[in-house]
Amino acid sequence: MPHSKGMRLRVNGIVQGVGFRPFIWRLATELKLTGRVYNDAGGVIIELNCNEERASEFAEMMSQQLPPLARIDAMHYEPLDLPLFSSFEIDVSQSGIVTTGCAPDAATCPDCLTELWQSGDRRYQYPFINCTNCGPRLSIIRQIPYDRASTTMAEFTLCAACQQEYDNPADRRFHAQPNACPDCGPYCWLETPDGELVASEMPFHTLGEALRDGLIVAIKGIGGVHLACDATNEQAVKRLRERKQRSHKALALMAANIEAIRQFARVNEQDEALLGHPAAPVVLLSTQEKTDQLRAIAPSVAPDNTKIGVMFPYSPVHHLLLAEIDFPLVMTSGNRSGEPQAITNDAARSQLYGIADLLLLHNRPIHNRLDDSVVVAGKHGTQILRRARGYAPTSLSLPPGFPAAPALIALGGQLKNTLCLVKERRAVITQHLGDLHDASTFDEYLQTLQLYRELYDNAAEHYVCDMHPEYLSTKHGVSLEEQGNHLTRVQHHHAHIAACLGDNEYPLAGEAVLGICLDGTGFGTDETLWGGEFLYGSYAEMRRVASLLPVSLIGGAQAIKSPWRSLYAQLRQCFSAGQLAEMIDICPQFADPMCNSFEKMLTMQLNCPLSSSAGRLFDAVATALGCAPVQITYEGQAAIRLESLALTCQEEVEPYHLNIIDNHIVPQAMWQQILTDLRQGRSKAAMALAFHKGLVIALSEMTLKLKAAYDFTTVVLSGGVMQNLLLGEALQDTLQASGLSVLTHQQLPANDGGIAFGQALVALAKNQ
The missing domain is CATH 3.90.870.40 (DHBP synthase)
Structure with a gap:
């Protein structure tokens, strides 16, 4: 075959399994270009018999007319000698080093819905109708490249009619890997x-x-x-x-x-x-x-x-x-x-x-479990609360300044776990895996780690984990270290802030920021339990510069499950044990003989670790206002009830006052106000709103105090408590009104579902 000068385009991103090659075929045919397109393990290769000007025109039109599920992350083209093609062809997939992405599963598209309800269509009311614009992707894939043989559809042999669609680049089911019909597909x-x-x-x-x-x-x-x-x-x-x-x-x-x-x-x-x-x-x-x-x-x-x-x-x-x-x-x-x-x-x-x-x-096997994603629309944009079906495993670019990295895997936290796999300049975050307390969930975690290593050909020998020694993800990291791998431990709240920075593509060389991280608990660098933190620094290093006042967690983890213990600990900083015993009108549990044991535990500092947790402060206020159960049945229950109560308030309220003393936000004055209001019969909805407003003011005042001592213009908000829209949006508004730039999460959850990305970025920054 004669050769001529031509152009090769390499396209990376979500470009396999989304109708990208037939789209390229149609576009090239429309422009009367000859050449070929094919998948490889890195994405899609397009070879054109044309000069650079025509290739640039082609690339621009391609970017503007992408199929619905496609996404281009990077595109490069270079001149080279090519065979002189007589037409434009779709060639077979080639193997190689895997860097491409897998498309998320997508909801049934309008075209397939039309066919589903069209009585004369051969797929009329067929429960597995799909095309390249919709249907399962991650849930059925076993390996990359994304071809039918690599999915759980491999066991279903296409009938003649489906095969014809599958082979026809002009058909929207061209290489739709789950393509099927009642004659040949699942039932x-x-x-x-x-x-x-x-x-x-x-x-x-x-x-x-x-x-x-x-x-x-x-x-x-x-x-x-x-x-x-x-x-x-x-x-x-x-x-x-x-x-x-x-x-x-x-x-x-x-x-x-x-x-x-x-x-x-x-x-x-x-x-x-x-x-x-x-x-x-x-x-x-x-x-x-x-x-x-x-x-x-x-x-x-x-x-x-x-x-x-x-x-x-x-x-x-x-x-x-x-x-x-x-x-x-x-x-x-x-x-x-x-x-x-x-x-x-x-x-x-x-x-x-x-x-x-x-x-x-x-009988269509599901290879990868996918929970439903959860989102909420706020005044400042969409907040993702759980990132799973439909969003995962879309990859994120490393922020500007991060060089192409050797393979690395971040192991996430204990709750709302996700994993993050880094290779070159891309970070792939897995779907939500859940809480690792349960043995079967941990088994799923290990299986998912192995699956993604294979999907993305990630042979990492460098792992990153949380500092908490009792997290199962940390213990797994330690076991990998014992096998000869390198392990980096990253402080929990540092990972939260780094994840938000990366989520906003904040550059590696950017100025230092102030991070405000509010969550339940995370293991601190001083080996106490943090959870209401002000951190100053950047990706590589952050130091704690302020926090909520640490309070005892009576009974350790039991205090997380029993919100009234947090109320007892908070009020015990303001009142004597005898005075608390007389507050059974505030909290009936204070009459429980167990409170005598609490006093002994506090005196002897027995299983009463100090914690600056924002979550436990919410628990305490919720208990005082009567909207927390004696025992919670799911994480954040008391705080959710407290926010819901505040949202029912229809009146203007004065915020409660929390003092700023040295580097701590101290709630003692607030507790005096709450007790007075309770005894005067004030609306509990108004009290709940007063708490939220008061905490926002205290967080803002501490930020401005720190600004006088540290050099920053950007504040980063993260942590599970920031998913409280009433608090998070008001805090963002207040800080922006003070002239500060505020970063919040965009594509990742503010909760622990985002920290694996942050862990990875911290480890990469430390190893520069």
């Missing part, structure tokens, strides 16, 4: 909890009838199994909670369309855009006041919240089910409390026995 069925098949020619109609009758059903979807029931049926919701052993934590809902959601929640333009995004996350919405015209959601759906989490149907299975009913569904993960969501049919049968009354299963 679903109904069965009882005892494993007996339920004969039904219309399984979704049968499911709808069961839901109408108040039954609980299990539904195997894209990234796992869900449990569903009628969200307007209080008895059904209560029964689901009892069987699943999930007492209070809010349950997500699924509703057919925006009109259905407006029956029980307020939706603005930003909310509507999030609901309709291809990621189809759970969106937290403010509830509507019930009227005769609006549908009432069962009170037990979200008993602690003024917000309710809702998502649209995002798979054909969901669309077919929602079409059979006229009410929203509770759609929560199919698992027993504390265990990972079931993804296999056998796990669904065993784990959900005694919970589900009916199961809808299918």
Whole structure:
């Protein structure tokens, strides 16, 4: 074949499994260019028989007309000798060093929905309809390159009609790896909890009838199994909670369309855009006041919240089910409390026995578990609370100034764990894996680590972990160190701030910042438990310059589970034990004989570690205002109730006063005000709002005090408590009004779901 001068374009990003090659074929054909396009392990290679000017024109049009799920992170082109092609071809994938990304799973696209409901279409009401613009990706992939043989669809042989679509670059199903139809693809069925098949020619109609009758059903979807029931049926919701052993934590809902959601929640333009995004996350919405015209959601759906989490149907299975009913569904993960969501049919049968009354299963294997992502729209933009299906595993660029790095893996924390794999100039953050307390979740964590190492060909010998010696992620890091790998330990709140800096692409050589990190607890450099911190520095080094006043955690971890212990410890700094015993009108638990043991523990400093935790301060105030349970049933329960109470306040309130003494925010004056207000019968909603406002003022005053001593113009906000919109947005507004630049999280959660990225950046900065 004769050769000529030509141009080669290398494109990196989300460019495999998203219809990118047929898009390139169509564009090149339209521009009458000859050449070829093919996948390799690094992305997509485009070779064109043209000069640099024509290649530049092609690249510009390519960037402007990308397929819906594609994303270009980097593009390079170079001149070289090429065969003189007679047309433009799509060539076979080539192997090599893996640097490309895997696209997230995406909600069913409009074209597939049209076919789903078109009676003459061969995929009419087919539960697994998809194309290159939608459907499963991460949930079915086993390895890269993303070809059918690398997915769980490998066992399904395409029929002639599907093969023709798959081979035709002009078809939107060209190389759609999950492509299938009723003749050759997966199928679903109904069965009882005892494993007996339920004969039904219309399984979704049968499911709808069961839901109408108040039954609980299990539904195997894209990234796992869900449990569903009628969200307007209080008895059904209560029964689901009892069987699943999930007492209070809010349950997500699924509703057919925006009109259905407006029956029980307020939706603005930003909310509507999030609901309709291809990621189809759970969106937290403010509830509507019930009227005769609006549908009432069962009170037990979200008993602690003024917000309710809702998502649209995002798979054909969901669309077919929602079409059979006229009410929203509770759609929560199919698992027993504390265990990972079931993804296999056998796990669904065993784990959900005694919970589900009916199961809808299918034979398309799920290789990677994906929880539903959770987001909320705030005044300053979208806040991601859980980053999973639809968002993961999109990669992030290393911030400016970070050089191409050798392979490195950050192991995350103990709660809301994610992993971060760095290679060259990209960081891949895994989906939300959950809390590592449970053995099966930790097993999943280890499996995911191995999977991502293989997916991204990451042979790291450098690992990064938290400093807390009891985190299972840290212990795993130590075991890897013992095997000869290098291990860097990063302080918990430093990782939080670094994650937010990286999330905002803050440069490595940027000026030092002040980080305000508010969360539950994290192991400090002084080996005490931190949680309400002011840190000054940059990626490589940060030092603690101020904090909330440390208070004893009576009983250690027990204080996290029993919020009234935090109230006792807070008030004990202001009053004697005898005075506290007379405050049973404030907290009935103060009459418990256990308080005598508390005094001995405090005196002897026995299992009463000091902690500056912001979360425990919220627990204490929530207990004083009567909105915290004696024992919490999920993390952050008392704080969520306190924020919800504050949001119900309809009056102007004066903030409570917290003193700034040296480098501590001291709440003693606030406690005096709270006790006075309680005895005078002040509205507890007003008191909850006064606390939030007072804490914002104290945090701002401490920031301005520190600005006089340290050189910074940028403040970084992170930590799980910053997910409290009432607090976080007011603090951002106040600091910006003071002339400071404020950075908050953009693509990662402010909670521990983001710290793996921060751990990685700190380790990279330290090793410069």
